[in-house]
Amino acid sequence: MFDPYFDSVAAFIAMGDHGFFVWSAYGLSALLIAANMLLAVRRQGRVRAEIARQARRDAVKVSPKSVETNQ
Amino acid sequence: MDAPRLTVRQLGCERDHRMLFQHLDFSARNGEIWQVTGANGAGKTTLLRILVGLHGFYDGRVEWAAPLSPALLYLGHQPGVREELTARENLEYSRALSGQTGDLDAALAAVDLYGFEDVPAGRLSAGQQRRIALARLWLDGKAVWILDEPFTAIDQQGVAALDQRLREAAAQGVLVIYTSHHRVGDGVHRLHLGQNTEVTA
Amino acid sequence: MDAPRLTVRQLGCERDHRMLFQHLDFSARNGEIWQVTGANGAGKTTLLRILVGLHGFYDGRVEWAAPLSPALLYLGHQPGVREELTARENLEYSRALSGQTGDLDAALAAVDLYGFEDVPAGRLSAGQQRRIALARLWLDGKAVWILDEPFTAIDQQGVAALDQRLREAAAQGVLVIYTSHHRVGDGVHRLHLGQNTEVTA
Amino acid sequence: MSAPTLTTVWTASLHRELTLIWRSPADIVQPLFFFVVVVTLFPLALSPKPALLALVAPGAVWVAALLAVMLSLDGLFRRDQESGALDLLLTAPGVSVVPVTAKLLAHWLLTGLPLALIAPLLGYMLQLPVAVLDTLMVSVLLGTPTLTVVGAIGAALTVGLNRGGILLAVLVLPLYVPVLVFGAGVVRTALDGLPTGGLLAVLGAILALAVSLGPVAVALGLRISAGD
Amino acid sequence: MSAPTLTTVWTASLHRELTLIWRSPADIVQPLFFFVVVVTLFPLALSPKPALLALVAPGAVWVAALLAVMLSLDGLFRRDQESGALDLLLTAPGVSVVPVTAKLLAHWLLTGLPLALIAPLLGYMLQLPVAVLDTLMVSVLLGTPTLTVVGAIGAALTVGLNRGGILLAVLVLPLYVPVLVFGAGVVRTALDGLPTGGLLAVLGAILALAVSLGPVAVALGLRISAGD
Amino acid sequence: MAIMWKTLKRWYHQLGSPRYFYRFCEAVLPWLVPVALAVLAVGLVWGLLYAPVERYQGNSYRIIYIHVPASSGALMGYIAMGVAGLVALVWRMKMAEVMLKALAPFGAALAAVSLLTGALWGKPTWGTYWQWDARMTSMLILLFLYLGIMALQNAIRDPRQAARAAALLAVVGVINVVIVKYSVEWLNTLHQGATLKVVGESSIDPSMKWPLLISMAGLWLLYAANVLIRARTEVLNRERRSGWVRRLVRDGEA
Numbered sequence A: 001m002f003d004p005y006f007d008s009v010a011a012f013i014a015m016g017d018h019g020f021f022v023w024s025a026y027g028l029s030a031l032l033i034a035a036n037m038l039l040a041v042r043r044q045g046r047v048r049a050e051i052a053r054q055a056r057r058d059a060v061k062v063s064p065k066s067v068e069t070n071q
Numbered sequence B, C: 001m002d003a004p005r006l007t008v009r010q011l012g013c014e015r016d017h018r019m020l021f022q023h024l025d026f027s028a029r030n031g032e033i034w035q036v037t038g039a040n041g042a043g044k045t046t047l048l049r050i051l052v053g054l055h056g057f058y059d060g061r062v063e064w065a066a067p068l069s070p071a072l073l074y075l076g077h078q079p080g081v082r083e084e085l086t087a088r089e090n091l092e093y094s095r096a097l098s099g100q101t102g103d104l105d106a107a108l109a110a111v112d113l114y115g116f117e118d119v120p121a122g123r124l125s126a127g128q129q130r131r132i133a134l135a136r137l138w139l140d141g142k143a144v145w146i147l148d149e150p151f152t153a154i155d156q157q158g159v160a161a162l163d164q165r166l167r168e169a170a171a172q173g174v175l176v177i178y179t180s181h182h183r184v185g186d187g188v189h190r191l192h193l194g195q196n197t198e199v200t201a
Numbered sequence D, E: 001m002s003a004p005t006l007t008t009v010w011t012a013s014l015h016r017e018l019t020l021i022w023r024s025p026a027d028i029v030q031p032l033f034f035f036v037v038v039v040t041l042f043p044l045a046l047s048p049k050p051a052l053l054a055l056v057a058p059g060a061v062w063v064a065a066l067l068a069v070m071l072s073l074d075g076l077f078r079r080d081q082e083s084g085a086l087d088l089l090l091t092a093p094g095v096s097v098v099p100v101t102a103k104l105l106a107h108w109l110l111t112g113l114p115l116a117l118i119a120p121l122l123g124y125m126l127q128l129p130v131a132v133l134d135t136l137m138v139s140v141l142l143g144t145p146t147l148t149v150v151g152a153i154g155a156a157l158t159v160g161l162n163r164g165g166i167l168l169a170v171l172v173l174p175l176y177v178p179v180l181v182f183g184a185g186v187v188r189t190a191l192d193g194l195p196t197g198g199l200l201a202v203l204g205a206i207l208a209l210a211v212s213l214g215p216v217a218v219a220l221g222l223r224i225s226a227g228d
Numbered sequence F: 001m002a003i004m005w006k007t008l009k010r011w012y013h014q015l016g017s018p019r020y021f022y023r024f025c026e027a028v029l030p031w032l033v034p035v036a037l038a039v040l041a042v043g044l045v046w047g048l049l050y051a052p053v054e055r056y057q058g059n060s061y062r063i064i065y066i067h068v069p070a071s072s073g074a075l076m077g078y079i080a081m082g083v084a085g086l087v088a089l090v091w092r093m094k095m096a097e098v099m100l101k102a103l104a105p106f107g108a109a110l111a112a113v114s115l116l117t118g119a120l121w122g123k124p125t126w127g128t129y130w131q132w133d134a135r136m137t138s139m140l141i142l143l144f145l146y147l148g149i150m151a152l153q154n155a156i157r158d159p160r161q162a163a164r165a166a167a168l169l170a171v172v173g174v175i176n177v178v179i180v181k182y183s184v185e186w187l188n189t190l191h192q193g194a195t196l197k198v199v200g201e202s203s204i205d206p207s208m209k210w211p212l213l214i215s216m217a218g219l220w221l222l223y224a225a226n227v228l229i230r231a232r233t234e235v236l237n238r239e240r241r242s243g244w245v246r247r248l249v250r251d252g253e254a
């Protein structure tokens, strides 16, 4: 059971003349999923930067321990 | 002195990432008049909406000694008057909805709308429209009045009458809380929202 | 004394069956400052909109000595600032649209928005948003300023600076007409709208 | 303290809502007009071949009805919210479901019901055999209340933010799918001469579900939009 | 006194409008989304039988496009009006047609054009033969600008009074009929394998008319709504 | 049993605290992501390279190893949103709101993946990329529901209000999804011949099933990771004023 089904890389790529469908299916899926992961991470970075900026801006106005109560 | 009807502890509220007020502490008793002051955008309306339970996103605690909703007479930033309805119809609806009692025409007369009962509110001036809402103060059956900017768009003598009415009610044990730009009336408790929030009795 | 730049004859305006003002007569010259006062709903905004040609339903005559639109700097009741755009983008657009000249950053700095040029206007407070619009007063190339409530939502020192700026402009021959609730500034021509409309020079 | 009885609130609310809609007839006429216009768009867009039209008719009428109800709901709470009447309703003693239900009922009576009433006419214009028209009407009659209630949830959630009807559409139309499928399905089944009782029952069941749970959801949605 | 050159105003306006739409992507995505949803309603309302669907497809896509453009226009001037930017535009020196045109162009580029681009996909989903898809796309491409301009007139006239999209629909949809007839007609003709050149030419002519006169009408409508 | 209940309650309360939740994410994510990717890789490689060919469809069936995980992931994700929504509405639990918001984007992506892969599968098996088969249709509707929730969320300014609105919509949506599924299935039974039976649906040979299950596990783990990342961001965004967030952004540890 644990030997490759395909006997050659070419055959693997060809997928018995269904290569286009299989590989574009996996390609598109990979694209969507990867993009989604990246966006999630990027947003994390953006929010942190924004918070840092805001903290610098109104560091004077609001004392750091403002809403400790909500925990 | 009896127990406070309203107790506010460490109240704080943030809106679009701006802290409107925080660590707000005060307690109000029946028969007291509280005036909330502050600049535009200070959070007066938001505070009142928190007190009446319309705005739920805040930190800290708001405690009412007796259940609020049956006792509450709330007048929002907007008068809550529909232009398509006549003064009378508007008042009638809010009376039924809030379960107040009392004579509609007397109330309307009390706010100088005698003769305008059957005019669609849309045809009245901004001030008169607010008077329709204010007429509810001349109906009976509510023990907590929370009024947002009751004095705006009301002319001089109207202001006097209204002030008078608030004091009467307080004398009868009603707890009155209202917001206002200009510091009308004295001998009332003040709650100022701003950089340094302060409570003065 | 030179010929009036603006001449208003027997001006009257009615809105939803209410006469806002009528038989209005006055004429304004370059270098003058006119303040329009009156209660809410008195018709201040409407008057200005008539003067700039936005509101066309009125009786009487409004005559401008020189063609208005190339000379006009109009600031409406709303600041005309889009929240999606940054302060700079907003000002840049209105400069291009009205064909003004001058340095954007200098103008923004003049209204205390230095450092906020690239913040989306939506993130600024109401006052700051109005400042973006006011920054146009620090750009060049307009001879008739018509400003609706320029002082609202502006803090104390802002008011002073703005007042100062208006006087400078007038000194350079600009005709300034603005509305305001509170009678700021003296030595200016006043036009009061109300039960008895009055013009005081 | 004084709390009103349910019946007082119910009658007062219903009376008020009916008066309101009655006083601004545009709110009654426009959805109806929209309904008619959209339906008439189809013969113009497709070829006016009667055979084809009859096949398309159920779908056309139902899609038009969907959109008409959806758009009519866009303004359901707006004026109450802007005028502050909504806050009055939400702070009133007792459950806010009662006045909300009254509002929905009134709205359906004066906008949904008319749609059902003229649906047969439009069906006829689209060459539907007369025998099917009553089924069409009944299906619309059973469907529109669901559309109103479900759409009202969307309207309640979007009342504060004034972003035209398109956001509402995007939220609500997917929720309308079952009603559409069964509603149009009934008519098609009737066209094929098959019995429609079961499908009408399904529509009724959906209606029951919507009417029983819907108003609560609407009231909750209003609270949320108010900021709670 | 200082009046700006046309090109200055044009470039500045176009840049601003594009930025505005770009900053609130919802305005781009939602009409598109609405378009897709409405199209998918048809297979659910009619039967999913490919043969029938193909016949209905042109009409379905076109009706959906009509409604999508119409609803997307509902908010075209609203935020400008509420923010007062509209008064700025109307009191500016020079003709207000220039910035208005820029606005329309920007709006079409970011909402109308996308519709045209995914129309073939939807056509395919509605089982249109692949050979017809390009005609479908071209027809929508030629049609949507007209829809945008004509709808904008309605939007300009209704900008002040905030009564949901339905009033706009009632005003505008009847004006959309010619575009609909020819637009869907082209596709049907292509389906029948007949030459479509003539009909496309007609669509083009209507487009030319709309684009040449439309902006003036829009600007005028805005002045009227402002109270002049 | 009682123990389990206790631990559950403790978790509920601890995870209910944004700060604790943030720490939890910080602890879990570093290994969750790689593990998810590894499992997914194993499943896919196995499925693509080692699993035997399917009798009727040839190798095109290998799409199943992404198609089914994505499809079921999308379904589960939406149901999870419904549950989170219910919790958020009934118990006003902040973290449920956060979760709800975090669940949407990846779920939508999975629905899209399911549609794409399904379409690409349909071409070789049915000869067309698309037809209104029950499952495809209901998945399309599901995608719409996802997008609707996301649209609502970014239309509302206040993050908490947005979350609660989305919560209500999600709950309504879940009820709706069920009805949609039935209605669409009925629709397709109405006109026979509209759909082809999906081949190999009923019983799959174990040598094909194992890789399927593994890749499904992998994709779901990845979904979980994505949700945790987004939730962590949302927590930061909401708690930006609280002391620990400020300390965090200032000198980098919670």
Ligand code: HEM
Binding pocket: F064, F067, F068, F071, F072, F114, F115, F116, F117, F118, F119, F121, F122, F123, F125, F126, F135, F136, F137, F139, F140, F198, F199, F200, F201
């Ligand atoms: C856009 C088109 C399609 C969509 C949206 C779609 C959607 C789905 C969904 C929702 C499931 C259920 C997953 C689960 O319950 O765990 C599924 C399973 C499946 N689909 Fe599709 N499908 C599509 C096209 C296809 C095609 C064309 C084929 C093959 C010819 C196919 C074969 C399968 C198989 C074999 C399963 C697994 C059956 C099972 O686990 O019960 N699908 N698909």
Ligand SMILES: Nc1ncnc2c1ncn2[C@@H]1O[C@H](COP(=O)(O)OP(=O)(O)OP(=O)(O)O)[C@@H](O)[C@H]1O
Binding pocket: B015, B016, B020, B038, B039, B040, B041, B042, B043, B044, B045, B046, B047, F157, F158
């Ligand atoms: N719907 C809203 N969504 C988000 N933020 C809001 C909303 N309404 C108000 N805010 C924010 O809350 C702040 C306080 O608003 P609020 O209306 O409570 O102020 P206020 O004191 O009542 O002002 P005013 O004196 O004008 O009545 C405003 O500055 C605004 O930034």
Ligand SMILES: Nc1ncnc2c1ncn2[C@@H]1O[C@H](COP(=O)(O)OP(=O)(O)OP(=O)(O)O)[C@@H](O)[C@H]1O
Binding pocket: B126, C015, C016, C020, C038, C039, C040, C041, C042, C043, C044, C045, C046, C047
């Ligand atoms: N769009 C409108 N349509 C009809 N009537 C209007 C409209 N806008 C204002 N009005 C009426 O015109 C009157 C004057 O409005 P206007 O805005 O000019 O008053 P104002 O003096 O500017 O008040 P404020 O001090 O609040 O700015 C209002 O009382 C109102 O009844």
Ligand SMILES: [Mg+2]
Binding pocket: B044, B045, B046, B077, B148
């Ligand atoms: Mg206020």
Ligand SMILES: [Mg+2]
Binding pocket: C044, C045, C046, C077, C148
């Ligand atoms: Mg004014």
